[in-house]
Amino acid sequence: MAVPWRKNPNTSLECQPWRKLSVEGKILLVKGVFLASSYSILCTDSSLMWEEILDEENLLERSKSLNSHIEAPPTVITQQLLQRLLNGPLIKCKYSINITESLLTLSVSGPLQGDSGPEYQWNFCLHKTPSLVLKHQLVNPLLSMSVELLRQRNRLVDIIEKKDKEIRDYRENGAVISRKHLETLPFDEKAFTNEMIVTQDFQVSSIDPLSSIDSSWQDLYRDLSLCRNWVSSTDVTSSTTEMLPGTGGTWENKLPPSLIGSATTTPSVSPKKRSLESSPSKDAEKMRRLELERQLENSKAKNKKKKKKLM
Amino acid sequence: MAVPWRKNPNTSLECQPWRKLSVEGKILLVKGVFLASSYSILCTDSSLMWEEILDEENLLERSKSLNSHIEAPPTVITQQLLQRLLNGPLIKCKYSINITESLLTLSVSGPLQGDSGPEYQWNFCLHKTPSLVLKHQLVNPLLSMSVELLRQRNRLVDIIEKKDKEIRDYRENGAVISRKHLETLPFDEKAFTNEMIVTQDFQVSSIDPLSSIDSSWQDLYRDLSLCRNWVSSTDVTSSTTEMLPGTGGTWENKLPPSLIGSATTTPSVSPKKRSLESSPSKDAEKMRRLELERQLENSKAKNKKKKKKLM
Numbered sequence: 001m002a003v004p005w006r007k008n009p010n011t012s013l014e015c016q017p018w019r020k021l022s023v024e025g026k027i028l029l030v031k032g033v034f035l036a037s038s039y040s041i042l043c044t045d046s047s048l049m050w051e052e053i054l055d056e057e058n059l060l061e062r063s064k065s066l067n068s069h070i071e072a073p074p075t076v077i078t079q080q081l082l083q084r085l086l087n088g089p090l091i092k093c094k095y096s097i098n099i100t101e102s103l104l105t106l107s108v109s110g111p112l113q114g115d116s117g118p119e120y121q122w123n124f125c126l127h128k129t130p131s132l133v134l135k136h137q138l139v140n141p142l143l144s145m146s147v148e149l150l151r152q153r154n155r156l157v158d159i160i161e162k163k164d165k166e167i168r169d170y171r172e173n174g175a176v177i178s179r180k181h182l183e184t185l186p187f188d189e190k191a192f193t194n195e196m197i198v199t200q201d202f203q204v205s206s207i208d209p210l211s212s213i214d215s216s217w218q219d220l221y222r223d224l225s226l227c228r229n230w231v232s233s234t235d236v237t238s239s240t241t242e243m244l245p246g247t248g249g250t251w252e253n254k255l256p257p258s259l260i261g262s263a264t265t266t267p268s269v270s271p272k273k274r275s276l277e278s279s280p281s282k283d284a285e286k287m288r289r290l291e292l293e294r295q296l297e298n299s300k301a302k303n304k305k306k307k308k309k310l311m
Numbered sequence: 312m313a314v315p316w317r318k319n320p321n322t323s324l325e326c327q328p329w330r331k332l333s334v335e336g337k338i339l340l341v342k343g344v345f346l347a348s349s350y351s352i353l354c355t356d357s358s359l360m361w362e363e364i365l366d367e368e369n370l371l372e373r374s375k376s377l378n379s380h381i382e383a384p385p386t387v388i389t390q391q392l393l394q395r396l397l398n399g400p401l402i403k404c405k406y407s408i409n410i411t412e413s414l415l416t417l418s419v420s421g422p423l424q425g426d427s428g429p430e431y432q433w434n435f436c437l438h439k440t441p442s443l444v445l446k447h448q449l450v451n452p453l454l455s456m457s458v459e460l461l462r463q464r465n466r467l468v469d470i471i472e473k474k475d476k477e478i479r480d481y482r483e484n485g486a487v488i489s490r491k492h493l494e495t496l497p498f499d500e501k502a503f504t505n506e507m508i509v510t511q512d513f514q515v516s517s518i519d520p521l522s523s524i525d526s527s528w529q530d531l532y533r534d535l536s537l538c539r540n541w542v543s544s545t546d547v548t549s550s551t552t553e554m555l556p557g558t559g560g561t562w563e564n565k566l567p568p569s570l571i572g573s574a575t576t577t578p579s580v581s582p583k584k585r586s587l588e589s590s591p592s593k594d595a596e597k598m599r600r601l602e603l604e605r606q607l608e609n610s611k612a613k614n615k616k617k618k619k620k621l622m
């Protein structure tokens with residue numbers, strides 16, 4: 001069965017997975033949506049969260065004030081900032097950070113394009129978000145991930161137990177393994193759990209989980225966010241916002257109403273569960289997202305009218 | 312290999328797993344340590360966190376002010392409060408809640424003992440914690456769980472692939488299954504992932520993860536917390552604090568220094584990772600925990616001197 005929301009990533013900030021950014025010994029999680037001439041970003045130290053939403057006008061103004069000798073088109077600027085924030089720290093760039101409860105300033109300077117471009121300075125200036133944003137962007141997705149992964153773990157254990165039954169059947173009927181190293185021991189879930197928790201990796205998971213965040217982790221974060229967004233946004237029309245390469249894609253289609261209907265009325269989800277979707281926090285988040293999408297759309301529209309040369 | 316920290320749960324609040332509490336349509340996570348005459352509890356709505364640490368003196372004072380006609384020994388009170396908070400909502404009790412950013416008040420009234428006991432009123436009065444507590448008690452453990460479960464998922468996939476190789480060997484050497492329903496299909500990880508995300512349970516994970524928190528989830532939370540605590544607390548001496556039944560156990564022993572040494576100096580964990588243990592936030596949390604343990608110990612010592620009758 002095809003999963004439309006999986007093939008066509010949403011452009012909203014909430015569906016972007018977190019990435020680790022380590023600057024001056026501080027470990028942060030960052031995510032962002034970078035469009036042709038604007039961006040919106042979030043950053044957290046796992047206890048507070050800060051954000052910056054910058055439209056084209058302010059982007060160009062800040063670029064000019066920090067780099068009076070450089071005139072670059074917005075697309076070049078946002079592409080460069082995307083690299084610096086989400087692929088960083090970049091070797092050729094210098095990062096510094098200043099954190100207060102209300103403001104997080106991340107300063108990055110380095111070549112604007114390639115290794116030989118002119119030195120280009122940027123300050124990301126993020127303001128502290130309401131606590132609900134931390135819940136919506138970090139805590140709830142992490143809860144979802146832990147629950148979903150536990151479900152997948154249990155399903156995999158079921159599969160292993162079925163394989164063991166098949167293997168036992170062959171053996172009981174006289175089959176003999178041709179190469180000894182292919183033989184496996186019957187799976188014992190309790191022994192497996194004990195084996196996992198005595199490993200060094202378990203300690204790393206418990207003390208330094210951020211070091212283990214990889215693309216699988218990010219894929220699951222994205223899938224769960226897309227699914228949540230999809231279930232709760234049947235009234236959001238298709239967006240054709242164009243994102244920069246590497247930050248996602250576009251909604252090319254939506255599920256037909258018939259499928260959406262069946263997904264939201266299936267009896268296995270109780271009314272209590274559905275009511276969560278329209279909670280005040282959910283609505284507040286949705287308002288934030290819609291406002292953000294509106295701003296970014298406006299910004300993109302403006303951008304089409306202007307063209308500037310690099311240098 | 313025996314895992315001492317798993318068999319002997321720590322009495323500290325940070326090692327207690329979260330439980331779901333639903334009151335007046337609000338879904339909260341709660342955890343607590345209930346001793347003979349005092350308690351410490353935490354409560355979160357996933358965006359803010361509140362706590363209450365109550366010693367014997369204040370426990371008795373509040374009990375008296377809310378229930379002037381009842382004189383109950385502290386042990387009976389704390390046992391009853393444990394039931395109301397961590398096993399709740401109890402059918403025979405009435406719950407109400409009032410939340411402001413700085414204060415969360417959970418009022419519970421119902422029979423003190425059994426169904427026929429006298430009506431007993433209690434107000435849990437929790438104050439907002441610094442944001443670091445949310446990080447330490449919720450966000451970091453959830454990050455740990457997601458990373459660890461992903462590791463376990465990958466390990467289980469490895470095991471399945473080995474089983475498939477063994478099965479293929481039997482089949483290629485002419486073995487035939489005796490009962491058709493025991494035969495399995497070769498495992499395909501991509502197909503498995505796709506199968507998982509199109510299920511209704513995936514939607515529940517993404518929208519309402521709290522409904523799926525079960526004992527397995529709590530066991531993993533506890534194991535990771537105990538492990539983190541154990542690795543970072545080689546200077547904490549054995550505690551013999553006695554907890555109420557159902558909230559945990561005691562440290563009966565500690566790993567010998569030789570093992571602790573090898574765990575903290577193994578080359579597979581880089582110096583960067585180890586330095587996290589002594590970060591300011593970690594230290595702050597440890598100070599909080601030590602202070603809490605001191606208060607609870609004092610409270611317990613006081614309790615030994617006093618005995619009161621119920622009614």
